[in-house]
Amino acid sequence: MVRRLRPVGLGFAETAPVRLVFAQEIRAAPDAVFRALAEDVPGWTAWFSAVTSARPIGEGAGREIRLRGGARFVETVLAAERPEVYAYRVDVTNAPGARAMLEEWRLTPAGTGTRVRWTFAADGTAPFRFVLGRARPGLGRAFRGAVTSLDRRLRRA
Numbered sequence: 001m002v003r004r005l006r007p008v009g010l011g012f013a014e015t016a017p018v019r020l021v022f023a024q025e026i027r028a029a030p031d032a033v034f035r036a037l038a039e040d041v042p043g044w045t046a047w048f049s050a051v052t053s054a055r056p057i058g059e060g061a062g063r064e065i066r067l068r069g070g071a072r073f074v075e076t077v078l079a080a081e082r083p084e085v086y087a088y089r090v091d092v093t094n095a096p097g098a099r100a101m102l103e104e105w106r107l108t109p110a111g112t113g114t115r116v117r118w119t120f121a122a123d124g125t126a127p128f129r130f131v132l133g134r135a136r137p138g139l140g141r142a143f144r145g146a147v148t149s150l151d152r153r154l155r156r157a
Contacts, residue, residue, distance in 0.1 A: 005090055005093060021141070089101065
């Protein structure tokens with residue numbers, strides 16, 4: 001069942017009932033990481049193994065994402081500030097119990113590389129919030145694997 005979520009702004013990354021924050025340093029430069037996140041949306045499938053389909057919509061103002069397991073998202077890009085931040089909220093999803101979701105990618109220089117910080121912010125029913133809390137270790141592994149894969153990909157390019 002597809003549902004429309006509550007629209008939220010960038011501040012939701014700090015105030016959401018569920019905030020999962022992960023960070024990792026990689027060797028790729030911030031500008032290259034930003035390009036991969038914001039400008040090569042279809043490329044996400046090559047480095048983020050959970051993503052099976054990714055395409056920009058609305059001339060880059062949004063994204064349509066499909067994940068392994070069947071989750072689908074239609075998103076609105078809220079910030080694309082080169083090379084510091086890329087953030088989007090979920091407007092429509094088939095994830096049961098979700099009421100509001102936002103993801104924020106913050107990029108800061110770390111020597112010659114980048115510190116990548118991903119915040120997954122969400123609200124939903126009590127069971128939805130419980131499941132997200134239990135999913136923290138798996139989401140952390142997915143993030144670390146994706147960022148490591150992205151770093152390898154960018155260094156080969």
